[in-house]
Amino acid sequence: MTVALELGILYAVMALGVYLTFRILDFPDLTVDGSFTTGGATAAALIISGTDPLVATAAAVAAGLAAGVITGLLHTKGGINGLLAGILTQIALYSVNLRIMGKANLPLLREDTLMTPLRENDLMGTATSIGIFAAVVVVVLALLVCFLHTDMGLALQATGDNGEMIRSFGVSTNRMKVLGLALSNGLVAGCGALITQYQGFADIGMGIGLIVAGLASVIIGQAILGQRTIFVAALAAVLGSVAYRGFIQLALYADLDPNDMKLISAVLVVAALVLPRWSVLRRFRRVRGVRTSGTTREPAAVEG
Numbered sequence: 385m386t387v388a389l390e391l392g393i394l395y396a397v398m399a400l401g402v403y404l405t406f407r408i409l410d411f412p413d414l415t416v417d418g419s420f421t422t423g424g425a426t427a428a429a430l431i432i433s434g435t436d437p438l439v440a441t442a443a444a445v446a447a448g449l450a451a452g453v454i455t456g457l458l459h460t461k462g463g464i465n466g467l468l469a470g471i472l473t474q475i476a477l478y479s480v481n482l483r484i485m486g487k488a489n490l491p492l493l494r495e496d497t498l499m500t501p502l503r504e505n506d507l508m509g510t511a512t513s514i515g516i517f518a519a520v521v522v523v524v525l526a527l528l529v530c531f532l533h534t535d536m537g538l539a540l541q542a543t544g545d546n547g548e549m550i551r552s553f554g555v556s557t558n559r560m561k562v563l564g565l566a567l568s569n570g571l572v573a574g575c576g577a578l579i580t581q582y583q584g585f586a587d588i589g590m591g592i593g594l595i596v597a598g599l600a601s602v603i604i605g606q607a608i609l610g611q612r613t614i615f616v617a618a619l620a621a622v623l624g625s626v627a628y629r630g631f632i633q634l635a636l637y638a639d640l641d642p643n644d645m646k647l648i649s650a651v652l653v654v655a656a657l658v659l660p661r662w663s664v665l666r667r668f669r670r671v672r673g674v675r676t677s678g679t680t681r682e683p684a685a686v687e688g
Contacts, residue, residue, distance in 0.1 A: 385402030386509045391627035394578050395597065397524055397624040399605075400536030407611070408532065409564040410544040414470035416572050416598060418477030419451040420591035423573025424580035426493055431581075437498045441577045448573020448626040450564045451477060456562030481588055490586045499582035511649040524571070525618055532614050533566075540564050541614075572598075576659060596649045601625035603656040630653065 398420065405413040423444035430440035451473060454494075458469035502508050503518070531537045541558040542550035551557055580586045605624020611617035628649075632667070635648050 386514070388629045389437065389626065390509070390517055391516055391579075391580070392626035393514065393521055393622075394582060395575060395629065396521045396625040397623040398572050398575035398594065399598055399601035399621040400524060400528055400618060401568040402595070402623040403579065403602045404528070404564060404568040404571070406599065406602055407606075407617060408541055408544050409561065409568075411537060411561065411565065412467045413471065413568060414467065414479070414567060414595055415451055415455045415457060415473045415565070415569055416595045417591045417593065418474035418481070419448045419569040420576040420579075420594050421481045421586070421588060421673060422447050422451055422477055422484070422683075423576030425481045425490065425588075426573070427575075427577035428490040428580050428586035429484050430485070431492060431495050431497060432490065434660075437500075437581065441574065442628045443496065444577035445570045445574040448530035448576075449570040452569030453562055454565035455569070456558075456565040459565075460558035460561055461589070470504055476560075485586060486589065488562060488588045492584045497584075498578070499581050511638070518668040521622060525622060528571075529615050529618055530616075541685075566609065581633075593646050593649065596646070597628060598647055600628045600653045600656065604628055606683070607656050 398416070402413075405411045426444040427437075427440045427445045431437055431445055435443075441459070454476075455473040457468050458464045458472060459466045466471070478611060499508070502513050507513050521539060532541060537548060539555045539559050540563065542555070543557045543564070546556045550560075576591065601624040602621045603624070603647070604627050605620035608627070609616055609620035610621065611620065631652055632645060632648065635645070636642065639688070640648070
């Protein structure tokens with residue numbers, strides 16, 4: 385279960401990227417499946433060539449930013465539907481990723497990575513590694529929340545909430561969309577670089593279906609914590625990522641076929657979307673609300 389916790393924390397960086405487009409920008413971005421692999425491929429190729437792992441990770445983030453910009457330009461300047469723009473970029477990135485790696489799988493055996501100090505000191509799978517990964521995610525979370533409270537961040541939120549309104553104030557919604565997509569895919573690619581160094585290899589198929597995992601993290605987390613404020617909503621995405629990986633691990637413990645993991649992911653997303661809307665649950669909340677309000681009125685009647 386420790387591995388699931390570590391992966392859940394690392395994948396939280398990706399979940400924050402998906403939250404940025406899915407909740408803040410209200411944009412169905414499917415570039416994620418490609419940009420995640422781009423980040424992993426870029427980091428792996430640079431590390432093998434002798435580049436410092438930290439620099440390689442930063443380059444992976446830059447590659448993700450570029451992928452997001454391409455999707456944004458296809459949508460804003462090319463007039464292509466947002467969903468289709470993401471699909472087109474994702475398809476193109478498959479060939480780009482193969483070019484970067486040179487082959488379908490790129491191992492990092494005997495290469496120094498960001499995870500090497502933890503492995504050499506037998507700290508992987510311990511409270512120390514979990515604490516370090518959590519600290520990284522907390523920094524990313526804090527930076528994202530702070531950015532969303534700046535003037536530019538507020539303009540980005542307004543673009544997702546009401547594009548026509550914010551345009552009337554002279555804000556370019558096209559620029560905001562490109563910015564949001566770039567930041568989102570930068571986070572996703574950075575996560576891909578971290579996961580590649582964690583698992584010790586980059587694979588051309590490592591990002592397939594990742595958008596489902598990202599959506600599951602965001603939806604599950606916000607179904608638990610809600611989204612009353614930006615901080616709570618972003619924190620929910622992080623906790624949702626950990627919960628999602630925990631559910632996957634429990635499914636494996638239940639001896640389910642690993643080939644069914646994508647199906648299980650889809651079921652989790654459907655459940656998180658549908659359950660809060662079921663009339664039985666809504667009726668339960670209404671009844672509980674009536675009982676609570678009834679108990680608060682009874683003492684007043686007695687006093688009167």
